[in-house]
Amino acid sequence: MGFEYTDTIVAIATLNIEKLVEFYTNLLGQEPITFIPNVYAEFKFNSWRLGIFQPQQTHESEFPHSDKNRISLCLEVSNLEEAIAHLTSIGFPPPGKIAIASHGKEIYAYDPDNNRIILHQAITSNN
Template identity: 55%
Template sequence: MDFSCSSAFVTLAANDLEKLVLFYSNLLNLTPQQYTPNRYAEFKLPGLRLGIFRPKQSHEAEFKNSSSAMSLCLEVNHLENAIARLTHLGYPPPGEIITASHGKEIYAYDSEGNRLILHQSS
């Protein structure tokens, strides 16, 4: 069962994406490397990519009343193998694979309940 990670990055959900992007731009003295207004921004730091995204309306409730809006995103080579690995470990993803413009992904949770996004680029 191959579960090799090609990269990992941290993402933050934001209701007011522009405000949070401005905050990190000012804090880090950087402009986002990738930027789609009102949808996504990504900062590239040494050893870390920080993504900030506005959740789709269908997922907004998932980010309300949570202890943290942060998700650990693991970019994988084979999403199905990653799902099998999580299931084998006793933490099967509760939902279905989502097809987004940037690839396929599924949401899962670690043993402490922290949100994970397993992502395979298109």
């Protein structure tokens, strides 16, 4: 049966919180709804939230210090080429090419901490 939950938050741990907050502010075109410098920032979407936090000093040893992806944030977009152009304009062009799959087309991009962002455009009768 599971358990009840009231909200969904995707949380990204980082040691570069200011840089990530600036990146996601530019990417999403919105200011965080909550911002505590060097501690926490939160962006609100329709049915979920994105939280970015700096681990407390006592937990920094648990934080992965490699370039391995810690999360994959998938953003459904209506126009993949426009999304790629926007990422490029804020200094983070996707390194690869658009992939075509049965469910649509997508490309991988990366934030300043090298977390994967999957930009996906679903197949519709219009594209």
